[in-house]
Amino acid sequence: MTELTDILLAQIARSGPITVAEYMTQCLLHPEHGYYTTHQPLGQAGDFVTAPEISQMFGEMLGLCLAQAWMDQGSTAQFTLAELGPGRGTLMADILRATKGVAGFHQAAEIVMVEASPSLQKAQKQALEGYDVLWVSNVTELPEHSLFLVANEFFDCLPISQFIRTDHGWQEQMIGASNGALGFILAAQTPTSAFNNAPLGTVLEVCPSAAAITADIARIIGTHGGAALVLDYGDLTPTGDTLQAVQNHKKADPLHDCGASDLTAHVNFHTLSEAAKPFAQVSGLTPQGILLERLGITARAQSLAAQLHGDTLENHIAAHHRLTHPDEMGQLFKAIAITPKGANHPAGFDL
Numbered sequence: 001m002t003e004l005t006d007i008l009l010a011q012i013a014r015s016g017p018i019t020v021a022e023y024m025t026q027c028l029l030h031p032e033h034g035y036y037t038t039h040q041p042l043g044q045a046g047d048f049v050t051a052p053e054i055s056q057m058f059g060e061m062l063g064l065c066l067a068q069a070w071m072d073q074g075s076t077a078q079f080t081l082a083e084l085g086p087g088r089g090t091l092m093a094d095i096l097r098a099t100k101g102v103a104g105f106h107q108a109a110e111i112v113m114v115e116a117s118p119s120l121q122k123a124q125k126q127a128l129e130g131y132d133v134l135w136v137s138n139v140t141e142l143p144e145h146s147l148f149l150v151a152n153e154f155f156d157c158l159p160i161s162q163f164i165r166t167d168h169g170w171q172e173q174m175i176g177a178s179n180g181a182l183g184f185i186l187a188a189q190t191p192t193s194a195f196n197n198a199p200l201g202t203v204l205e206v207c208p209s210a211a212a213i214t215a216d217i218a219r220i221i222g223t224h225g226g227a228a229l230v231l232d233y234g235d236l237t238p239t240g241d242t243l244q245a246v247q248n249h250k251k252a253d254p255l256h257d258c259g260a261s262d263l264t265a266h267v268n269f270h271t272l273s274e275a276a277k278p279f280a281q282v283s284g285l286t287p288q289g290i291l292l293e294r295l296g297i298t299a300r301a302q303s304l305a306a307q308l309h310g311d312t313l314e315n316h317i318a319a320h321h322r323l324t325h326p327d328e329m330g331q332l333f334k335a336i337a338i339t340p341k342g343a344n345h346p347a348g349f350d351l
């Protein structure tokens, strides 16, 4: 049993069951025992692999997309180039390398990394050595400037609450303890008249911080210009219980070994779009594979392949396939772009 499991069991014994959101927050970001605070989660040696860790082409395509959006909006003389939840810093490093040749882009950019984990901030510092970078831990600290931003697999680790339709109405899923182990239990009925004809057993997930963060970003973009590219796994309205734990590249029990596995939930892109729309416009939901193909990943893959042989060539071909094929990440992962009302939608995104 992990130390964090003991801490949570003691807390529940003291003050009663906790919400799924509180549980996710503690497991992921507890200052001493949280998953992101104590682990280097990404890569083959970690627990899971993300798109930028699969191939440099992912960051290159998104970097050029952002640079094009910056030019479309008049090549603003000063802007924030930001990433939310940058992991090992690979995506930003690839974005910066790919955009080196874009006249004026680096000179105008102030790079800001929004990262809650001090140990991952350290890894990012190594990846971005030589660049002038500001680290903040919260989007509320983003400068009031034109903002060009990317967020890959960030929104899926924000804490969700779950509600279940039962004979008694809607009841919040809580985490309690029995016989020295954590377990799901239902809270008393939540007073609401919404979704009353949902079938028994329906699970509703809400992620208030995802909506709040999207609204913050959209307000800055709507006011000062810019573009946000948000990529994640999820759908317009994901249904059912999507809370999942991943450890060592395999699904794990979300209530087991707290703080030792990555906890995520599917992103509800409808909620994100609705949160952004009062301030800015939102593109259509675009599958990752289609987006990368439209941005030119195949031509880039061919030009890189020309210099590769043997295993490296095989790996490169497999990486392209993994990022784009509908049976791999191409369809499961999706993207939206947020831009000022009336601006061009960024290249590659559905309208």
Ligand code: SAH
Pocket: 028, 036, 042, 050, 051, 052, 053, 084, 085, 086, 087, 088, 091, 114, 115, 116, 117, 120, 137, 138, 151, 152, 153, 154, 157, 158
């Ligand atoms: N974008 C990276 C890593 C995704 S993992 C990639 O594609 O490889 C999720 C990242 O979000 C980690 O860096 C984690 O520490 C960070 N994170 C999680 N919750 C956060 C929060 N509330 N605020 C800021 N960063 C957070």
